[in-house]
Amino acid sequence: MSADERRRMIVQSVLPLMVEHGAGVTTSQIARAAGIGEGTVFRVFKDKDELFATCFAEALKPDQVLDAIAVIDLEQPLDDRLVEAADALSAHLQRMGALMAAMHGSGKHPERGQVRRDGRRESMSAMRDAMTELFEPEKDRLRLPAAQLAGLFLSLLFSGRMRFGDTADEPTTMELVDVFLNGAMGAA
Known part of the structure; x- marks a missing residue:
């Protein structure tokens, strides 16, 4: 070895x-x-x-989540693709959060500085690129460019996964995807 x-x-x-x-x-x-x-x-x-x-x-590193997103079937409906990707991204965030919490609780903190900032930027860029691919099959029907929608979706997903107290009020992945694709207003 x-x-x-x-x-x-x-x-x-x-x-x-x-x-x-x-x-x-x-x-x-x-x-x-x-x-x-x-x-x-x-x-x-x-x-x-x-x-x-x-x-x-x-x-x-986002390698594991990028691999999971890469195998999502682009033939399935967009909402199903986004739910599958959101679940993979959420699992990635939970793994990172669990590690950071355990280490912080024992007095060790991740190294700060440029290397960490650059790594985070590269990870976010790679995740946005992977998500962009999921939007591409619908590019003719999208209101915004696929890359912009991918960034917006990631922002919504990441902020939606933050804990705001009562987890009973936390949106499900399907609810996040539905609001993202269809908006907050119901049919009139």
């Missing part, structure tokens, strides 16, 4: 542990989850801080 493959394998093994244990995850737990010896962890990463930083960077 190459060094890069070993790094990726360790990171994928550690992410769920970080959500569960925060910064309190032990090297023993890391090694056991990755199926390696404890010493191997520190041959690949100089310390736990470097491992955590690498895990944060990996969690911010």
Whole structure:
């Protein structure tokens, strides 16, 4: 196994542990989850801080959600495509949120600064591009360009997934998609 493959394998093994244990995850737990010896962890990463930083960077990558959006069948109705994409995006946000909450609760915070801002910008751009593809089959019927609608949809989805107290009032994915496509006003 190459060094890069070993790094990726360790990171994928550690992410769920970080959500569960925060910064309190032990090297023993890391090694056991990755199926390696404890010493191997520190041959690949100089310390736990470097491992955590690498895990944060990996969690911010939208690869998994982009893959899920890419396989959405463009033959199905637009509302079904958007619900499927919204569910994948929501799962991505929940994974990131769980990791950030666990680490914040244990006193570790993701690295701040330009690298994180650039990564977030790149992630958002990649997600908008993927969402744009879902709108393309209807491009002749759209009121706005597909890329603009993709950005608006992401804004609505991300703001709609924020907790505003009582979760019973939180809109379902289908409700968000319906309001996005049909507006807030009912038939007269």
